Amino acid sequence: MPASQPNALTAGNRAAPFLDSSVGRKVVMAATGTILFGFVTVHMLGNLQAYLGAQVMNHYAEFLRGLLHGGGIWISRAVLLAAVGLHGWAALSLTLANQAARPVSYRAQTYQASTWASRSMRWTGVTLGVFIVYHLLHLTTGQAHPHFIPGDVYRNFVTGFQVPAASVFYIVAQLCLGFHLWHGVWSLTQTFGLAHPRYDPLRRFFAYGIAVLVAGVNISFPIAVLTGIIH
Amino acid sequence: MSNTLTITLHVWRQKNAQDPGGFVEYSAKDISTEMSFLEMLDVVNENLIHKGEEPITFDHDCREGICGQCGLVINGRPHGPRERTTTCQLHMRSFRDGDDIVIEPFRAKAFPVIKDLMVDRSAFDRIISAGGFISVPTGCAPDGNAIPVPKENADLAMDAAACIGCAACVAACPNASAMLFMAAKISQLALLPQGQPERYTRVRDMLTQMDAEAFGTCTNHGECEAACPKSIKLENIARMNRDFIKASLTYRPDTGLGGGA
Amino acid sequence: MELNACIPDGPLEQKWEKHQFDLKLVNPNNKRNYRILIVGSGLAGGAAAASLAELGYDVACFCYQDSPRRAHSIAAQGGINAAKNYRNDSDSIFRLFYDTVKGGDFRAREANVYRLAQVSNNIIDQCVAQGVPFAREYGGLLDNRSFGGAQVSRTFYARGQTGQQLLLGAYQALERQIGLGQVKMYTRHEMQELILVDGVAKGIVTRDLVTGEIQSHVGDAVILATGGYGNVMYLATYAKGCNTSAIWRAYKKGAAFGNPCYTQIHPTCIPVTGDHQSKLTLMSESLRNDGRIWVPAKHGDQRAPDQIPENERDYYLERKYPSYGNLAPRDISSRAAKQVCDDGRGVGGTGLGVYLDFADATKRLGARKIEERYGNLFEMYERITGEDPYKVPMRIYPATHYTMGGLWVDYNLMSTIPGLFVMGEANFSDHGANRLGASALMQGLADGYFVIPYTLGGYLAGIKPSARPKVDHPSVKEAEESVKARVSRFLSIGGKETPTHFHRELGKILWEYCGMARNEAGLKKALQLIPELREEFWKNLRIPGSGAEVNQTLELAGRVADFMELGELMCLDALERRESCGGHFREEWQTPDGEAVRDDEHFCHVAAWEYTGDGKTPTRHVEPLSFENTHLAVRSYK
């Protein structure tokens, strides 16, 4: 194309609407990612009560279900569902665009700055998606749980993890979660434009720390059950 | 100090945009370590011409690291193994005797191969023409000192303005995204008082053009920053994201403007 | 041929304003009916294309690079002059004018130089408004430095990338007009011929460097802004693609070539390392502010620099020019370096180099300050040479850097061909026989932003809009055919040698006999060698591939063929100018201690050469120069 071509704007287009633009969809990803990240952190803290015994944990579960006369949980479910849906949609559309942007790949590709975590976001993300479905069938509705007792969250939790295959899948999924958050939490600050050299090292450290903490604590649950610490 | 090397090159040869292309192996002997990488290719090319074969086509002009016209992917790294260096400023002392060197063109859908290692980067010009400027027709300017610019902003603007438009950032980005290039220009102009009037329309317009050119999106891999010969920082991408969010939140559909108070 | 400079009368200070008023105007509604062809997108071409498009003309702009942003102006490091007097150090328009005329060794036109100094201030304002990130003080105001030996601080700069930033400013203004559809940009297009209809410039023929297509473009005026021709020397600080083809074709169609022998050799470049060398890199002149230049006092002293004691070093610039010392002007410093190397005291592997030493400055200012000032230059040096200038002195040597010669133009920037305008380094310039540092950027932008938009209008107002020929006009066809014939001729030679080989050989001849110092015997020798080489070129050239695709060997061959002819004209001009002035140093005209001797009685003029046919000696015309506002003094930097 030796001669210059008119650009998209002179060709009659106006600037694209928010969701059509790549950064717009990135922002959707970051916003939903923040919700999901907030949820998993709080969820992890809530689950820590498993170490305090059946009573505390079941009490907590009941408390949650009673919030706003039972409406709270539905509100949060709706928000989470929307977040996962939008997050997955944005991830899919951007991933497709990114793959199309490099039709021929390099013979000798070497990476300098990106991490395994950043390059595998779509795979760790998909694994998380699968995990969420399984997890709901497992601990919330019970279809995937061999010994499900409705209402006894603690029991379900213990008997669920006593199945080694289930525990292994949980552990794998939590590792994915760790990697996803490791890059994701840093990435979302960048997407929101929260950059300043003074705080940049902190940003990296925060993402890394959160990833290790959430994944670490979550992995401890199946291990604690399998080793009999929680029973 | 000066040594000579014998190296094996694996070079992407492609007759034109339609040709599928492929790698061809060449042996380069008596290469002085004082040569630049492009001078090494010159030697290979002179030999090819003597043999009646077509020399390897590659883009270059200034050969001093400023015009941004050169750019090869050398062993998987745009502009080769030295940090903050353009291909033309890379010297053969960065290689060892007996090395195998794979040379490929910048790969991106937005940059079709023209021939061999030469690609079409005119998409970058169209991104600039969509908004990478301050609209000030000749003759309309106030005195140069009429608007003071804080030194920090002036320096940060200069850091961003140092971009040479080489496109190594696109070549290095796993998503073939042009965000670093675009963000550098948006940042430069956003940091200066002169750039304020068009600040928020600029970011939307340029982004629209980038997307229309079939570049990928940024997922914050940071490869671009590592490949950039002019040390353009990721901070610029964050700054442009910030501006884009503000521009979108305050967008006025009736006027197409936004970012106002 | 008549050389009418069209200098307006009246006092110097009022000439330009008066002239602007006298120039006829084009009706605003008519502007879009005039198509302007601009070849070149550097500071001069880019600025003009943007400005003319803003005025409403229908502009087409051409460059050989893949983007207008890559024109060679991008490489300028040091800065741009303007007479703002922001430092309150007694600068003024008149002082900038005076310094430029004196620096050019009184071989420039006073009226042009004064106008240049006048508009210099508008340039800074324009560039600042475009967002050029000039260096600033803590208070937010523009910073200035003294550059190239000037006695006032009038140089504006953007780190070591001033040319880049100014060009990007012009480029962005140009891209804006491209986006608006006012400019049609043709990248990777090389101008190969000028089209004249009844002696008036009406178009150009280009080769599309991607498809090989030969195309004709017609317009109401043609503007050449194709930069300098220093690559004629093969090794130079120019970008590899810089060429003379556009102005050479115009010359062969009747445009007079002014002062072809005036070339500037820059003293601070990185020395050559061997035959593989493809270009030379400039190290900014600002290094001379703190570096001290020396060579060993003894011949053939092979010791490492730090082993040579102070009293066995020759700080030759400080010795010869006590008041300017290491800051002596470019031509003088370059020649001094050549003299010590010819004397067998040069340093480095080839013996063609002198030291530029920062040891004293580091002691005085501390390593940190040195890094702050020159860090990026030191790094660039280290990259190219593999030596660390913080530890060992840099080695430098002069290299061809700028050509003051170019197509002759009048006050309106129009050549001797009506309708053909020439700007920037491509015209014979406002710099006389020597250009001062930081003035080329100023001239390019002055021409493009503030001169051509006025003077072109004056020309166009005199011709009917849309009176340009059709692309099937016989003159157009003829020009196009001649280009096609030339391309086939190149491809059919079928010899053995590459264009680079011939280019290198040509460069050696010119550097030897028409470089920093010239003499009659050498120039005559060159005038015999060049035609021989040219003949060999046309017999023994080999170009693989075809003309209908990207063919970089073919591109180079075309450029070298033109350099071969230009080189001869340079030698002829140098031979005929029997005096030493600025960048032109004839060994026969020097004082006993080696200073240039000008001959104002016989050579106070511009030499403008008219082409008279292949194989025929061109005709030398003169435009006498008069100095009414400056006195023809001997340039002394002692």
Ligand SMILES: Cc1cc2nc3c(=O)[nH]c(=O)nc-3n(C[C@H](O)[C@H](O)[C@H](O)COP(=O)(O)OP(=O)(O)OC[C@H]3O[C@@H](n4cnc5c(N)ncnc54)[C@H](O)[C@@H]3O)c2cc1C
């Ligand atoms: C290393 C270096 C440092 C310098 N530093 C300074 C400095 O600090 N201060 C200063 O004032 N000056 C400096 N100069 C000089 C100054 O940069 C140049 O003189 C000036 O930029 C020339 O501008 P221009 O617009 O005339 O030409 P260029 O910028 O050279 O532009 C030429 C244009 O013409 C096009 N072109 C050429 N031939 C053809 C053709 N046949 N067909 C189609 N298009 C063609 C090119 O594509 C290009 O767009 C420096 C020069 C060099 C080499």
Ligand code: HEM
């Ligand atoms: C439905 C399954 C999921 C998929 C396919 C998916 C995929 C992705 C992808 C491709 C990205 C973009 C990578 C990047 O910008 O660097 C991303 C970002 C992110 N994801 Fe997911 N993800 C999924 C689920 C989740 C879940 C369950 C969480 C929370 C625990 C989560 C948290 C995040 C965060 C915080 C980000 C960073 C957002 C940003 O870059 O701005 N994701 N995800």
Ligand code: HEM
């Ligand atoms: C080892 C780690 C985890 C454990 C032990 C765990 C445990 C539980 C338990 C016990 C419940 C049922 C609560 C109840 O019914 O009241 C639950 C619900 C849920 N968990 Fe997890 N969880 C883990 C990880 C995750 C992760 C990583 C996610 C998301 C990415 C997640 C998302 C959910 C959701 C969405 C619910 C349903 C809440 C609702 O009732 O709407 N969990 N989890």
Ligand code: SF4
């Ligand atoms: S941002 Fe860096 S890598 Fe990208 S185009 Fe600019 S200089 Fe090249």
Ligand code: F3S
């Ligand atoms: S490498 Fe690509 S993903 Fe973003 S941070 Fe750089 S553009």
Ligand code: FES
């Ligand atoms: S050739 Fe100009 S940057 Fe490399």
